[in-house]
Amino acid sequence: MNYLYFLYIEFLAKYNIPQLFGDITFFVIPCVIIFVALLLVILALVLFERKLLGWFTQRKGPNRVGFWGLLQTVADAFKLLCKENVTPTGADRFLFNLAPILIFIPVMICLGLIPFSSEFTFMNFQTNLLIYIVIATMPVLSILLAGWASNNKYSLIGAMRNVAQILAYELPIAFTVLSVIVLASSMNLTQITLAQSSKLGVLGWFCIPCFIGLVIMFISTIAELNRCPFDLPEAESELICGYNTEYSGMRFALFYLSEYGMLFANSLLISVLFFGGFLSPFGKYLTSGVLIYFEQAFWLFLKSFLIIFIMIWIRATLPRMASFDLLKFSWVVLLPVSILNLFLMVILKYIGGLHV
């Protein structure tokens, strides 16, 4: 990050712009970039999912707006912007309007914490990962607000289900993340990534020693994102649309975008924790110079999109789980296994440490 900072100040100095301007804008520009990039990525993701689901079910997917349907999601977003915002009678107006605003903040913070390349993290703290884990559970608060404030029974049941689900699946995630921290001896995502680097490429990644952890993390992440087969809070055939039943227009769009934003952020996190983040799978980078940073970002995006692809594949295949089996699955299977996995990693680290 410092490297980029000096590059930027030098660039400004060339054109005789005072350093103070650079100091301020250096922190504003990433926020703008992240916001615009996030929107673009989400639009791409929605299209990606719809196209893939189309292919899985022997359809064409969106193919009318723009070449090959590429502008479909843009058109959808524009339509949502133009739609009327309806507040149901009897709803708590303040909370009802607050919920969609609140839900978008944690998504952006989460994306800011991810190292996109070895020198490029928007917010680089020593305890990056810990903050991520804390912030990533925040959307449930606004979902609860939305469900409560909507004055709709379906929304309320959806919100209730969501809270129960997040509570159940947050613990296995925490224990899995702990085992990764033990392996990497760091809570910083960049350093966790670098701890996975080796000459052998793929073999150095944590998905090999911590395979059980990867499986737990993958399942729990799907549950936390409310995606099929864990999409109970917005189970269409039971609860119409769950907590966002009453939302329309841009407010609905915010829920929708944040859902895909979290999907993207969480798949980035999985690829950082288990698939070596921005590291190349061949052990050495294919490019050199400044291009390396772009190559690193490319690898990270490729890995996370592969993870998202698998999630969409699962969505196209499996039916929804029953609510009680869902909670039971977490408390009875995932939690004990994740604790066991933590012990296993500690032992592994201890033995490995002796050899070094």
Add this chain to the structure above:
Amino acid sequence: MTKLKLNLGPQHPSTHGVLRLILELEGEKILSCEPDVGYLHRGMEKMAERLSYVQYLPLVDRIDYLAGFFYSELMCRTVEKALNLEISDKVRAIRVMMLELNRIASHLLWIGAFLMDLGATSPFFYAFREREMILKYFEKVTGQRMMNNYFVFGGVRRDIFDLEDVENILATLEKKVPDYEKLITENPIFLQRTRGKGILLKEVALNSSITGVNLRASGFDLDFRKRDKLYCGFYFEPVVLEGTDAWSRYKARVLEIIESSNIVRQALEYLKKEGELNQSLINPLNIKLPEGEYYSEIEAPRGLASLYIKSTNEKTPYRLKWRTPSFYAVNLLRKILVGEYLNDAIAIAGSLDIILPEVDK
């Protein structure tokens, strides 16, 4: 804990039409369920009292839009019975083939919709792909995809053709049905959602007048096709499963698709050899049924359907009464859903294969 009154429907994604269930919930547990129907009431029985038989015939397909042939056949059969019309063997074979193709189409749609209720979206499209082939064939022969109006009193509207299409359908089904089994039947989540859910014991089913696949999946062998003159000469075994739960109702329908395609194949073999179509058609404009009561029944995809006509030698029936299987399935929901969780309730209601135009008539 306070009770929550939840109004499920009439506009709800999983009630397959306009069924309204008034549920009383404690948490997500259902304390009581009260079905409210009538949103699709068209007065089929009242209409019959002022229309002549031939005017009424096109309407009967609408009683069950997914299995219109069965109600058409029922109407024709009752009038033929009253007028002592004999239908030739070829007409019989054509009718059996169309009915069984229709049964397959209906079951396929049910499989898709049921899986949709459980949250799996893909099987819906797969089931529709096969159903589309059948509907295309219907369109070719009858000119309509769903409201076919193909059977007439004493015969069928036109001779059958393009039998290789039917062969094609059967070959595709033979390939694709095992695919469904692979994708759905042994899926652990599907098993979890349906095994042991919605237990319907055969005593309860009989007392609630549940017939058809739902009854046979509860381990009671009662297939009205076996005592049906139309199916005379066709060999088939009714699918009887002992499971009594939602899963066996699913499985029974999948097996019945295979069984029905066997019947279609037999009809097909017969039709290939047969020559000219000879029908015992009558002038439909002056049909007057002799005074008396006429009753006939048929095994529709959802259970026993029957028709009662009381005639006073007029051009219109004095009283016409339909018995439709879904009507009793909705009535059963009052009992079968109590004590279940909302999550399972959708699966159980879906597994009974309720279709609303049939309930409301």
Add this chain to the structure above:
Amino acid sequence: MNWENFKNIFSDVETKGDKLIVKTNIAKTIDFIKNNYHFDVLKNITAVDLKEQGVELIYHLFNVEDEEELLVSILVNDVAESVSKIFDSAVADEKEIYDLFGVKFIGNDELKRLYMPETWEGHPLKKDYVENDERLNWNDKA
């Protein structure tokens, strides 16, 4: 089937064609038939409005073991005995007949309009039902 025993208990029962015509005590008769002759399924209840004579209720009973059918009929005037305690399926049938013919079933606790709205006047399948154009617009009045 041994009907002698049956005839002794219910003396006022006539047979007409394949129909058993009962004068009174329909619930008791059907209960007896169900328990002694294994007619376990009530397929449906058909109501026919016979104008001055009243409404004829025809019970389609079915013996699942011997696959036999039995029609039991009774003539009623606006009030009838309910068989909903004997056959659960009768609840729906009786609701429908109440709605369309106006026959009140004593003993059926869930009796109410099935298809028509609660405020609807008259019973559509009665022969003396007159359609009034004004009433077809019931939806606007509310």
